Amino acid sequence: MNGALLPEATRDRFYLPPDAIYLKSHSVGCQPRAAEALLRDKLLVPWRETGEAWPHWLDAIDEWRAALAGLIGVEARDLCPATNVTAGLSRYISALGQATDRRTILLAPSAFPTIGYLASGLAAAGWKTRYLPDDADVRDPANWAAALGDDVALVIAMHVSSNSGALTDMAAVAAAAKAAGARCIADCAQSVGVVPATPAGWGVDAALGTSVKWLCGGPGAAWLWVAPHDRTALDPMERGWWSHEKPFEMDIRDFRYASDARRWWGGTPDVAPFILSTAGIAEIAAIGVDAVRAHNRALQAMLRDALETKTPQWRWPTGAIGGTLCIETGADQSRVAEALDRHRLRADFRGSVMRLSFHAYCNAADVEKTAAALG
Known part of the structure; x- marks a missing residue:
C-alpha cells in the first residue's frame, strides 16, 4: 500500500x-460525524436553556475564527465571517473604491462565474472588468503581469481553478500585482482543506474561501481574510450594525468601524453554518x-x-x-x-x-x- x-x-x-x-468534494464535502453533536451543543442547547443565547453563539463564531486562523496560518482578528464568497468580495470592493482612483478588476475567464457576475455588475459604479486571454495559463505569472496596467485596482486569482484544477502560484501573482500598484485577492474556495493555503505568506492583500467544499462544513460559512496592512486602512461602504466597534451601543448617529475584520461583517450574523464549519475544520486539522x-x-x-x-x-x-x-x-x-x-x-x-x-x-x-x- x-x-x-x-x-x-x-x-x-x-x-x-x-x-x-x-x-465530488469540489462541490460539497461529506458531513463530519461530529457535526450534529456540535450543532446541538453550541446552537440548540444554549438557545433552549437560556433563550437569549447570543453570548454563547458569538463565542461559537469566535471559536470558528480561531480554528480557521490556525488552519491557514493567519490571525483570527483578520478573518470575517461571510454568507458566501460573493458577499465577502462585494464588501471588499465596496471599500477598495474609496482607497484608489483605479477602476479596473483583472481576472481570468476561468474564474468561478459569480466573480465575473459581481465584477461586471459594478459597471454602473464606474468599474471595468478585464480578462486574461482565453488561452492564457493562469499558473504563469507573466500572463498576469502582461495584462496589468496603471488602471488595474484589483487582481482576483483562483488558487485552484474549478474548471481545470490548475494550481496557481499565488505569491508570484501577488508580486506582479504589487509591482503594478494593484491589490491582489486570492479565491481559495477550491483549495483550503486539500492544498496548503497560506495567504499571509503569499503576500496577497485579501483572500476568500468557503466551507462547503473541501472543509466539509456545509453552505453558508464563507470567509474574508484581509491582510494586516489593510486592517484599518479600508472602510467598507457595505456595513451594518455588526460592523460597529460596539454593536450593542445602539446609537444610530454614532457609527465606528470595528478595529478588526469584523468591520466587514454587516448585519445580524448567521450562527449555525459556522458551528457546522467548525466541525469540518476540526476534522481536517486533526488529519x-x-x-x-x-x-x-x-x-x-x-x-x-x-x-x-x-x-x-x-x-x-x-x-x-x-x-x-x-x-x-x-x-x-x-x-x-x-x-x-x-x-x-x-x-x-x-x-x-x-x-x-x-x-x-x-x-x-x-x-x-x-x-x-x-x-
Whole structure:
C-alpha cells in the first residue's frame, strides 16, 4: 500500500453515501460525524436553556475564527465571517473604491462565474472588468503581469481553478500585482482543506474561501481574510450594525468601524453554518492538510496509472493541479457519464471535462472501482 495513503479509519470520521462512491468534494464535502453533536451543543442547547443565547453563539463564531486562523496560518482578528464568497468580495470592493482612483478588476475567464457576475455588475459604479486571454495559463505569472496596467485596482486569482484544477502560484501573482500598484485577492474556495493555503505568506492583500467544499462544513460559512496592512486602512461602504466597534451601543448617529475584520461583517450574523464549519475544520486539522494533500495526490496517480494508456483520446491535466482531477473526455463524454451513473460514481462535468475529487475519506478501493468503470 502506498505510504502516502491515510489510514482506513479516517473514513470513519465522516458520513459517506451508503450506495455510491463520492468523488465530488469540489462541490460539497461529506458531513463530519461530529457535526450534529456540535450543532446541538453550541446552537440548540444554549438557545433552549437560556433563550437569549447570543453570548454563547458569538463565542461559537469566535471559536470558528480561531480554528480557521490556525488552519491557514493567519490571525483570527483578520478573518470575517461571510454568507458566501460573493458577499465577502462585494464588501471588499465596496471599500477598495474609496482607497484608489483605479477602476479596473483583472481576472481570468476561468474564474468561478459569480466573480465575473459581481465584477461586471459594478459597471454602473464606474468599474471595468478585464480578462486574461482565453488561452492564457493562469499558473504563469507573466500572463498576469502582461495584462496589468496603471488602471488595474484589483487582481482576483483562483488558487485552484474549478474548471481545470490548475494550481496557481499565488505569491508570484501577488508580486506582479504589487509591482503594478494593484491589490491582489486570492479565491481559495477550491483549495483550503486539500492544498496548503497560506495567504499571509503569499503576500496577497485579501483572500476568500468557503466551507462547503473541501472543509466539509456545509453552505453558508464563507470567509474574508484581509491582510494586516489593510486592517484599518479600508472602510467598507457595505456595513451594518455588526460592523460597529460596539454593536450593542445602539446609537444610530454614532457609527465606528470595528478595529478588526469584523468591520466587514454587516448585519445580524448567521450562527449555525459556522458551528457546522467548525466541525469540518476540526476534522481536517486533526488529519492534517499536508496528509490530505499527499493522500489526494497518491489516489490521483493511481487512477492515472490505471487509465491513461487505455484512454489516449482523453486529455489529462499537465502542470501543477490542486485536489480535483479534471480530464477532458471529448466525444466520450456521454459514454463516460453513463458509466459513472451506472456504477454509482458521484462525479460531474464542466462541459466535456470530467471532475474527480479524492478527499481523505476516499480510498484505494474507490480508485480501483472508478478505473474499472471507466476503463
